[in-house]
Amino acid sequence: MGNWIPNDPTLVAQILKISSSYSPPPPEGFVSPMTWGIENNVVERFAAAGVPAEKISFVRDTYIFNLAGPPSELVNIFRKYYGPTMNAFEAAEKNGRAGDLQSELEGLFNSHNKSPSKDATSIPATFLRVTVRA
Numbered sequence: 001m002g003n004w005i006p007n008d009p010t011l012v013a014q015i016l017k018i019s020s021s022y023s024p025p026p027p028e029g030f031v032s033p034m035t036w037g038i039e040n041n042v043v044e045r046f047a048a049a050g051v052p053a054e055k056i057s058f059v060r061d062t063y064i065f066n067l068a069g070p071p072s073e074l075v076n077i078f079r080k081y082y083g084p085t086m087n088a089f090e091a092a093e094k095n096g097r098a099g100d101l102q103s104e105l106e107g108l109f110n111s112h113n114k115s116p117s118k119d120a121t122s123i124p125a126t127f128l129r130v131t132v133r134a
Helices: 011-020 033-037 039-048 071-081 083-094 098-112
Strands: 002-004 056-067 121-132
Touching: 002 011, 002 033, 011 083, 011 098, 011 121, 033 039, 033 121, 039 056, 039 121, 056 071, 071 083, 071 098, 071 121, 083 098, 098 121
Parallel strands: none
Antiparallel strands: 002 121, 056 121
């Protein structure tokens, strides 16, 4: 499985960091899905299911978000389809801060864009690839 890594300097962890600053706090007892990007947590969870640690391997890998459009279009895709960003915009709209969130995310996406063209987007994001052998 592929899991985003908390506090990683690449795109998705930074999106989540920005989004959380516009969102209400999670409910009590909420366990962030980002904890699946921490090797020790993954080993602990699989161990609880009876999987020994030696059957679990990890590799940091990169997914590249490519879009034939500017980074602002990719922000809008995240705004429409990625749960944490959708929730952040919903909360930001209630507080009159949706424009601030849009600007902050566009700045992030622009700063991470590796495409030589302003009309294209290519943003690498690191994730933790987890393999469990039977």
